[in-house]
Amino acid sequence: QKEVEQNSGPLSVPEGAIASLNCTYSDRGSQSFFWYRQYSGKSPELIMSIYSNGDKEDGRFTAQLNKASQYVSLLIRDSQPSDSATYLCAVNDPNFGNEKLTFGTGTRLTIIP
């Protein structure tokens, strides 16, 4: 069974610090990796996608991918209270291209002012 594992948290980070969120996945054939942010009572919102090993930066967000270790992470620099949310890692099922994503259970992040 394909799995995506995340630490459920809660993860508490002081405002202005770096928040580090981690995700591991079981299917070595997966090629596409996504991070979603979900505020309480709202729908998931795509914030990052990464397809190649290494780092990908977008503003205060950096996604890191290591396919050999089957590990993907999200770093949030200069954390703001508005970053407090649940972060969902999603990984594609290679049998379905990018049409089928398996989601982790999410890490709840709290930024402490």
Next chain:
Amino acid sequence: DTAVSQTPKYLVTQMGNDKSIKCEQNLGHDTMYWYKQDSKKFLKIMFSYNNKELIINETVPNRFSPKSPDKAHLNLHINSLELGDSAVYFCASSVSGTSGGGKFFGPGTRLTVL
């Protein structure tokens, strides 16, 4: 200007009833999905349609029947509702192919079965 819209936002009903949820996207995407998020926040795909054709049908009871009249709409009909069907149902859309994958989610429909 809502990209993916769902109706209704809340649905409270009795066990055994039949209900429908509607979804529309105006992003021009060719693939639409239904996801279920349970009380533990686990988000799981139920169905996927590409250009009105069913391409993913997860292990979902036959009581759930999706219908896609065109590629901008994907509805979900649920027969004989059970207590365990209580969850938030999200519609989503995306562009198919290797450049796609990023799903745009609707606001969700919170279904409560009493």
